[in-house]
Amino acid sequence: MRLLLLSGTGGAGTSTIARATAMQAVADGARVQLIDLADAQETSAARSAASQWLGALASDVLVLRAAEQVLPEELAMLPGVDEFLALAAIAESATLDDIDFVIVDVGPIDALARLLMTADTLDLLASSLMTPAMAIARADLDTPLSELRTELQRIRECLSSADTAVRLVCLPDERGIASLERALLVTSLYEAHVDLVYVNQVPRGKDSWPKRWSATRRRMSQRIVEHFSDLPVRVLPLRDGDGAPVVERIRVVEKGSQAWAAHATRSIESIDSLGSGFAWTLAARIPASAALRLGRTDDRVIIAIDAVTRVRSLPSVLRRCEITRAVASPTGLRIELAPDPSVWRSNG
Amino acid sequence: MADRSTPWWFSGDSSAGDSAPDDSSRSSGSAESGMSIGSLIAGAQQLFDWASELVLAPHADHADPREHPDCLVCKGTALVQGVRSEPSAPRAERGISWIPVERQGF
Structure with a gap:
């Protein structure tokens, strides 16, 4: 199953392109599910899944903390609940065996950003709430919170999988480059x-x-093509006459090509051994003018690039190391670490 | 003789007519301990006057906070000034240590 997430600047024709892509995939013989996130959040199946997860949080976290029983319905106004519902809908579709492509009309780029951040942030929140003592004591119990973590882990793997791709849509105007830069950073x-x-x-x-x-x-269109020369950029014409975007059918991939079966693997992060420590390289498309901050708290690093922040757990091999240097480049962040003598047990 | 339920700071001579610690006022709802709003305000005023006399009056002549380490107001002023003049990075922020990031290849 391949997952395609389409997102774009307002009025750029994202929904039209999502539908055209789905139509062509069907015409090419694929079994396709098209999800409009604005509708999906309202579907009963998604509501049911979200309600179950919220119930898990309420019962496992709040009750454990001696709070009163909280009904999932009472948490409906929590920040991020819409993204939560959207993730539930996508996760549900991703489990279907008889579908070749799930095409998701995510909507504006901000919605895509919130969607990607929600899975990560919820997982981080759930892991923070599960204290080590709780994890050990209840490891063999199927607690709602651990179920939630498993589910979130599955969603995150699905979103970052080689079978998942994001397609961005913009108009040939001044906002185009800035919007795409932000989308590519996120x-x-x-x-x-x-x-x-x-x-x-x-x-x-x-x-x-x-x-x-x-x-x-x-x-402007030419400028965008040149600015993002490292990415495949496809220019779609404006139909003469009524100003409507071209509703031509758009192929997901050429039928029979290797890409139909699977995407090429790609490197997201790597850990290399240096003489005196390690280098942890994280892929990120960093704009030249971006404001950068890197923080460390216990076993986590905080990466803040402009208004986009991600908290990452340090890989276990790096946890007893201190950060000695951080270098940002247009393609990513390289963090150098050396063993921290204060936390490594001495054999002497 | 003073009523045992009257707090030490209550003078008992409030000008408010209903503040006298007699039996009739004590029996009225909110004044179970012999207090009323008027007496509470009067007590608060006395506390404020006491604090002003003890802390603010001596500070009135202090120009440079660093020269008066025993003065409570000067100590607070020096603390606030110290926090404001600290460098912004690297710094501890709720247990977070910030690492400077170099830029290459932009």
Whole structure:
């Protein structure tokens, strides 16, 4: 099963492209499920799953902390609950065996960012709430909180899987580059793979659009293609006459190609041994002007790039090390660590 | 003789007519301990006056907080100034240590 998440700037035609992609995949013989997140959050199945998870949180966390019993319905206004429902809908579809492609119309880029962040943040929250004593004492019990963690882990693996891809849509205007930069930063930091960028509604020279406006849009389109030259960018024309975007069918992948079966593997992070320690390299698409912050608290690092923050647990091999250097480049963050003498037991 | 339930700071001579610690006022709902709103305000005023006399009056002549380490107000002022003048990074923030990030290849 392949998962495609489509997201774009407002009014860029994301929903139209999602539907066109689904139509072509069906025409090519694939079994497709199309999810509109705005609708999916309201479906009863998603509500039921979300209600179950919220119930898990309420019963396992709040009751353990001697709070009164809290009904899931009472938590419906929690921040992030919409993303929670969306994740429930996607996770549900991802388990279907008889589907080749799940195509998700995520909506605006901010919604995509919140979606990716929610899975990560909820998992972090759940792990923080599970104290070591609780984890040991109840390891063999199927507690709702551990079920929630397992489910979140599954969702995170699904979102960062080689079979999952994000497709971004923008218009050929000034907002295009900035919006795509932000989307690429979020997706890279949260390990989601962008496999295609659509620049939609680019007027053709032969059509009867106002010449100057038309030329500006084509110039902006070219700038976007050049700016993101390391990514596959596809320009979609604006149909002559009524200004509606082209509703041509868009192929997910060419049928019979290798990509139909699986994506190429990609490297998200790596740990290399240095003479005196380790280098932990994290892939991220960092804009040149981005404000960068790196923090450490216990076994976690906080990576803040502009307004996007991710908290990562240190791999176990690096936990008893101190960070000696951090270097940011356009393609990622390299964190150098050395064993911390104060936490390594001496054999002498 | 003073009533045992009257707090030490209650003078008993409040100008408010209903504040006298007599049996009739004690029996009225909110004044079970012989107090009323008027007497509470009067007591608070006395506490404030006492604090002002002890802390604020001596501080009135202090120009430089560093020269008066025994003065409570000067001590607080020096503490606030010290916090404000601390460098912003690296710093501890709820147990977080911030690491400077170098930039290469931009």
